[in-house]
Amino acid sequence: METTGTDGDDINTDPIMHSVNLPWVEKYRPSSLDQLISHTEIINTIQRFINEDRLPHLLLYGPPGTGKTSTIKACAKQLYGKGYKRMVLEVRLVTSGFKLVILDEADAMSNEAQAALRRVIEQYTKHTRFCLICNYVSKISPAVQSRCTRFRFAPLSEDELKSQVQRVIKAENLTVTPEGIDALTRLADGDMRKALNILQVSVFGDLFATSTALAFGDIDARAVYTCTATPQPDDIQSIVSWMLEKPVAEAYKLISEVKTEQGLALQDILKEVHRFMHNIDFPTDCKILLLERFADIEHRLADGATESLQLSDMIATFQRVRELAAHQAER
Numbered sequence: 001m002e003t004t005g006t007d008g009d010d011i012n013t014d015p016i017m018h019s020v021n022l023p024w025v026e027k028y029r030p031s032s033l034d035q036l037i038s039h040t041e042i043i044n045t046i047q048r049f050i051n052e053d054r055l056p057h058l059l060l061y062g063p064p065g066t067g068k069t070s071t072i073k074a075c076a077k078q079l080y081g082k083g084y085k086r087m088v089l090e091v092r093l094v095t096s097g098f099k100l101v102i103l104d105e106a107d108a109m110s111n112e113a114q115a116a117l118r119r120v121i122e123q124y125t126k127h128t129r130f131c132l133i134c135n136y137v138s139k140i141s142p143a144v145q146s147r148c149t150r151f152r153f154a155p156l157s158e159d160e161l162k163s164q165v166q167r168v169i170k171a172e173n174l175t176v177t178p179e180g181i182d183a184l185t186r187l188a189d190g191d192m193r194k195a196l197n198i199l200q201v202s203v204f205g206d207l208f209a210t211s212t213a214l215a216f217g218d219i220d221a222r223a224v225y226t227c228t229a230t231p232q233p234d235d236i237q238s239i240v241s242w243m244l245e246k247p248v249a250e251a252y253k254l255i256s257e258v259k260t261e262q263g264l265a266l267q268d269i270l271k272e273v274h275r276f277m278h279n280i281d282f283p284t285d286c287k288i289l290l291l292e293r294f295a296d297i298e299h300r301l302a303d304g305a306t307e308s309l310q311l312s313d314m315i316a317t318f319q320r321v322r323e324l325a326a327h328q329a330e331r
């Protein structure tokens with residue numbers, strides 16, 4: 001997709017924000033609506049509302065790092081120019097009679113606060129526009145929702161992530177291999193904040209590891225995986241083939257070794273094996289069994305279960321599926 005506008009250099013024109021020490025997510029936060037990559041329909045609609053001086057109350061929702069806060073900040077700058085900070089109240093659970101009241105993370109509001117907000121929104125509509133921002137729209141009461149125009153910020157596509165990542169790479173004078181860029185946009189899962197943070201951690205992590213080579217080494221896929229403690233695709237391939245071919249005890253030993261060596265969490269291994277699994281040629285019922293058990297294991301891990309036991313379960317599940325598949329092949 002084509003994006004309107006500007007080069008990396010003038011992404012952030014705010015002098016305070018131009019400092020070199022800022023994390024890249026802030027340093028390269030779009031400062032005007034036309035610098036935002038993605039969600040062009042939403043942004044054009046909001047732009048039209050502003051142009052016609054008919055901005056409604058807004059409810060922006062969607063997963064993290066998709067540009068909700070950046071969008072409303074850019075709107076505020078456009079509405080009020082340089083003095084925008086005086087005209088905007090960024091609040092958490094407090095309201096006031098300013099022109100634009102931004103309630104970020106509105107899904108953390110209690111039911112009582114939301115009930116109060118219904119009346120406040122109506123009372124102040126003449127002089128104030130409210131903009132609620134949240135990740136989970138289901139946590140916003142229907143009455144509040146119906147007072148707002150809702151916009152869903154979908155996860156960003158890999159191409160959209162790439163285009164911003166490439167701007168930062170250019171502006172920071174970095175060398176990142178195409179495979180490195182692919183790896184980091186894949187790991188970012190539609191979250192631009194995550195993409196930029198992974199880029200930054202890979203650059204500094206790599207610097208640390210190869211301090212003699214200094215900043216000029218290429219950042220490749222391996223650096224991205226290592227710096228984020230994500231299992232390498234090769235390792236995942238080995239893990240899967242051990243589970244498919246080796247006896248349980250041996251698979252357990254081999255996987256444990258990789259886990260310790262690379263400092264990997266079972267949750268991350270599980271996630272990557274799950275991605276990989278879709279390419280394995282198993283009968284449908286075997287795949288279903290695997291998926292169900294994987295979901296259980298993930299749930300237990302999230303609950304704080306012991307990794308060694310859950311690892312055994314993952315291997316045992318593969319063993320059962322192997323037997324099932326072999327049995328079916330015989331028939």
Ligand SMILES: Nc1ncnc2c1ncn2[C@@H]1O[C@H](COP(=O)(O)OP(=O)(O)OP(=O)(O)O)[C@@H](O)[C@H]1O
Nearest residue numbers: 025028029036037064065066067068069070192193
């Ligand atoms: N559409 C976009 N175009 C360019 N950069 C973006 C975009 N979306 C996010 N970013 C980058 O990611 C960072 C985080 O974005 P932002 O704070 O707007 O996310 P958010 O949707 O409000 O996330 P959260 O729900 O976690 O608050 C920004 O500082 C910016 O650098």
Ligand SMILES: [Mg+2]
Nearest residue numbers: 068069104133
């Ligand atoms: Mg936000």
